[in-house]
Amino acid sequence: MNTNRRKFLKIASLSAFALSSGVASLGLGAKEAQAQLAPGAYGHGDKSLHAKRWAMVIDTREFKTAADYEPLIKACHRAHNVPDIPGNKNIKWLWLDSYEHCFPDDMNPHLSTKMQQAVFPLLCNHCTNPPCVRVCPTQATYKMADGIVAMDYHRCIGCRFCMAGCPYGARSFNFFDPRKYLPEPTNPSFPTRMIGVVEKCTFCAERLAKGQLPACVEASNGKILFGDLEDPNSTVRKALAANYSIRRKPNLGTQPGVYYLI
């Protein structure tokens, strides 16, 4: 190392020290400094709802027809600007299907007429062992500490491995520009998505952060329960303890977080 270079390094390190101590002398801790730089920094708000493992219990006995579910679907799709695209390239966050399609493993040819005609709501199961998270090559879909399986629309490369991985068909791909098919009125407080990314139900993580229950739960007037599965005193645990419940495709070991009271 020649003298010039040594000299330069000396000066450089001294000035770096001077700069950093200068910041420190302003009396700011690291956290405060960060808060000043990014005022909207992430954290739990005072009102936000917390759980160790969010879960949903749908009391299907309280819903008679498809029309009973309509307000829930509308509330969800409006809150999240879910586009309505005709055909089989559509986007679905919350939708309805028959018993046979929802619970194919529990099917028998002599199911009661009532069950054969009934419809059931489908949504992302927010699995404990989500295959979609396992297969995603960019961590664009990931599991949060409270059990919610979330999506980063800005990281998703649109490879659709998660759609192949999800055994519940809970994921939709934006085959077209979704902004051309938005429901009216749009919700300006929730982002619309761009073309070429995958999306799905988020268990309304954004509403929980503001202290609100998920949109479908709110619209259901108590027919859908939402709470902490790890808390024995939660509404969901009490409902599950008192009623017979099933989940979709339990034999796959994904541990769905959505329970159906039948």
Place this chain on the structure above:
Amino acid sequence: MLEKLFTGSKYYYLWLLFLVCVILGCAVAYAVQLQTGLGVTGMNRDVSWGLYISQFTYFVGVAASAVMLVLPAYFHHYVKFKRMIIFGEFMAVAAVVMCALFIVVDLGQPQRMANVMLHPTPNSVMFYDMIVLIGYLCLNIIIGWVTLEAERLEVAPPKWVKPLVYLSVIWAFSIHTVTAFLYAGIPGRHYWLTAIMAARFLSSAFCSGPAILLLLLFVVRRLTGFDPGKDAIKTLATIIVYAMCINVFFYCLELFTSFYSNIPGHMEPIMFLFNGHGGELAWVSYFMWAAVIMAFASLALLIPPQLRTSKFLPLALIMLVLASWIDKGLGLLIGGFTPNMYEGFTPYMPTCTEITVALGVYAIGLLVLSLLWKIALCVKRDVNNFCD
């Protein structure tokens, strides 16, 4: 050696011009797809992968098949393969380029594909797939180029290339195994959830890849007079027969497990592929039956040694390639997705735009192959290693 690219007959340049025109034409279709979105394809919410990913899968196999030349030549010192080994390696390069392009055209947000490297995710099989494919591409470019350069200078290849060759043998198996793991580890897709998937992939690759190589070399022989050697062709044809027998055997194993167990989920994809749904044959059913007929017909022409060396060999190889392409390039994806996750049926058929984009990728692959083989052929001619 690059200067060899600029020597050639009028027909060589016309062929390149033709390929470039095809590529540009197909690029228009890709531009439309970029503009409108993947909605221009036949894929949908239930059938979320289609022609692109199936072609990707098929060509990973073609790439891996170079090992069927490398392994006998380097592990067993079978010198008769030495003359055509470079063509296998360069075909692997072209095939991996096609694989990469098939992935790119399948992405919804291709400009973000670097995210796979920026956010490496070891739990995703696709992460490993990217690593093994890039690795295999580099290995084949380096090994192919260095050995060809050595041949041109009429010296022995440098010693350091040998460990790379051995590595490439293991690597070839790994690329197709990892590709099979993309499918075989997914819960709830009955057709794919089978431990024999990787073995099936490898056996189908090791018959179809060398078959494509031989067919292309027959064309080259007709056009340039380059002769891979009678014994080399015979040995490679024998390898192809064994691999095809194993491939058919493995498919029959699938049939046994599905139908003897009588589990509906396992039977449905196969029933759909061969029998359609609701009393009506699906379009893919015709292809599947054609594949069955061609598979057995090719075996009938390939198993007897006197037929294997006769003029029927190209016909047998064409049928073998078509049969394996239908199995892996159509049946695999449609059988996995069309019986959907609600135990219902969602049909899929590629659109014209989708097929055009795929043809464009094929043309790029052919262009890469033509250029690389051109160099190899020139070198072989210069050093008198052209024919017997």
